[in-house]
Amino acid sequence: MWQAEVRVDLDAIRENVSRIRSGTTAEVMAVVKGDGYGHGMVPAARASLDGGASWLGVCTLDEALTLRRAGITAPVLAWLLAPGLPLDEGIAAGVDLAAASLPQLDEMIQASRRAERPAQLHLKIDTGLSRGGATVADWPALLEAAAKAQSDGLIEVVGVWSHFVYADMPGHPTTDRQLAVFHEGLGMAEEAGLRPRYRHLANSAAALTRPDTHFDLVRPGLAVYGLSPVAGETFGLRPAMTARAKVVLSKRVPSGSGVSYGHTYTTERESNLAVVPLGYADGVPRHASNCGPVHLGGVRRTISGRVCMDQFVLDCGDDQVEAGDVVTLFGSGADGEPTADDWAEAVGTINYEIVTRFGSSRVPRVYDGERP
Numbered sequence: 001m002w003q004a005e006v007r008v009d010l011d012a013i014r015e016n017v018s019r020i021r022s023g024t025t026a027e028v029m030a031v032v033k034g035d036g037y038g039h040g041m042v043p044a045a046r047a048s049l050d051g052g053a054s055w056l057g058v059c060t061l062d063e064a065l066t067l068r069r070a071g072i073t074a075p076v077l078a079w080l081l082a083p084g085l086p087l088d089e090g091i092a093a094g095v096d097l098a099a100a101s102l103p104q105l106d107e108m109i110q111a112s113r114r115a116e117r118p119a120q121l122h123l124k125i126d127t128g129l130s131r132g133g134a135t136v137a138d139w140p141a142l143l144e145a146a147a148k149a150q151s152d153g154l155i156e157v158v159g160v161w162s163h164f165v166y167a168d169m170p171g172h173p174t175t176d177r178q179l180a181v182f183h184e185g186l187g188m189a190e191e192a193g194l195r196p197r198y199r200h201l202a203n204s205a206a207a208l209t210r211p212d213t214h215f216d217l218v219r220p221g222l223a224v225y226g227l228s229p230v231a232g233e234t235f236g237l238r239p240a241m242t243a244r245a246k247v248v249l250s251k252r253v254p255s256g257s258g259v260s261y262g263h264t265y266t267t268e269r270e271s272n273l274a275v276v277p278l279g280y281a282d283g284v285p286r287h288a289s290n291c292g293p294v295h296l297g298g299v300r301r302t303i304s305g306r307v308c309m310d311q312f313v314l315d316c317g318d319d320q321v322e323a324g325d326v327v328t329l330f331g332s333g334a335d336g337e338p339t340a341d342d343w344a345e346a347v348g349t350i351n352y353e354i355v356t357r358f359g360s361s362r363v364p365r366v367y368d369g370e371r372p
């Protein structure tokens with residue numbers, strides 16, 4: 001028995017990865033950070049590997065170690081590492097690490113000494129995002145220090161990589177500029193005597209639309225989960241997540257009834273209200289108040305009034321609603337339900353955030369499809 005659940009279709013994840021894979025000669029690193037974009041990191045990782053991914057990408061050392069503790073032995077890259085972490089544990093567990101500065105490289109050298117094993121490093125160059133990565137100005141010094149540490153047997157440079165700015169606009173001129181800077185950075189690495197096996201740059205959008213950016217490895221995240229990074233195009237992907245709940249209470253109220261906190265919604269006639277047990281503690285954005293789309297009884301409806309921590313209300317007019325009826329917030333859209341894209345548009349965010357909000361919540365995740 002359930003009252004609210006997030007269903008994740010592992011076959012969809014597997015097929016999405018397989019589709020991405022068939023569109024490139026590069027290897028595929030499935031990005032499973034953020035609890036697998038809300039889908040559950042470990043099951044998403046297993047389904048991705050089953051679909052043909054040969055790498056997994058995460059942000060934190062903790063995420064990487066969680067994959068290892070789950071018995072996953074595939075190559076893993078962790079790329080967001082504050083100073084002072086037990087990097088030696090990652091190195092001992094065979095987790096590849098991203099380095100973007102001399103202090104980071106230095107920490108990784110020290111950690112390699114402690115682990116008595118050379119860290120496998122991916123040097124990151126900032127090609128224009130101005131987020132992670134060494135600036136072009138700082139790149140030669142990082143390369144030189146890494147080349148020296150490698151020749152001393154302290155570390156191994158496995159990758160050179162960067163990240164795009166315009167995930168949603170693959171034709172944007174910035175993408176071409178970043179690609180040119182990346183080529184320049186690779187040339188400098190070669191001059192420093194580094195020939196990394198993995199050069200990688202492409203996220204989902206680039207993996208799907210820019211084969212000239214694939215190099216040796218692509219790093220799709222969003223597309224793995226069946227969501228499109230480009231508005232209006234599905235690329236044949238199938239959304240893996242469905243969020244739904246059962247009506248806990250249905251009741252007839254008079255016209256003029258203010259609904260939920262702040263009475264931001266008032267019934268315009270006598271109507272049937274349905275109380276749905278999902279709220280912002282579960283991942284429903286509070287910004288979905290009076291605009292979040294749902295599907296109930298074969299009809300699209302809109303949330304009435306404020307989304308609360310645990311619940312929201314639907315004004316169903318004269319439609320019959322019973323406690324126990326299933327309300328679908330979003331899914332693949334195949335049965336007429338809204339999609340994560342519809343939610344993103346309604347609340348003014350991106351599909352990434354809609355699904356990721358449902359990660360690690362109190363709502364049980366249920367897996368459909370073959371579990372590898």
Ligand SMILES: *Cc1c(COP(=O)(O)O)cnc(C)c1O
Binds near residue numbers: 079163204220
């Ligand atoms: C999240 C992330 C990705 C995946 O991006 P998508 O747009 O979801 O495909 C790839 N690389 C890095 C560095 C990331 O942080």
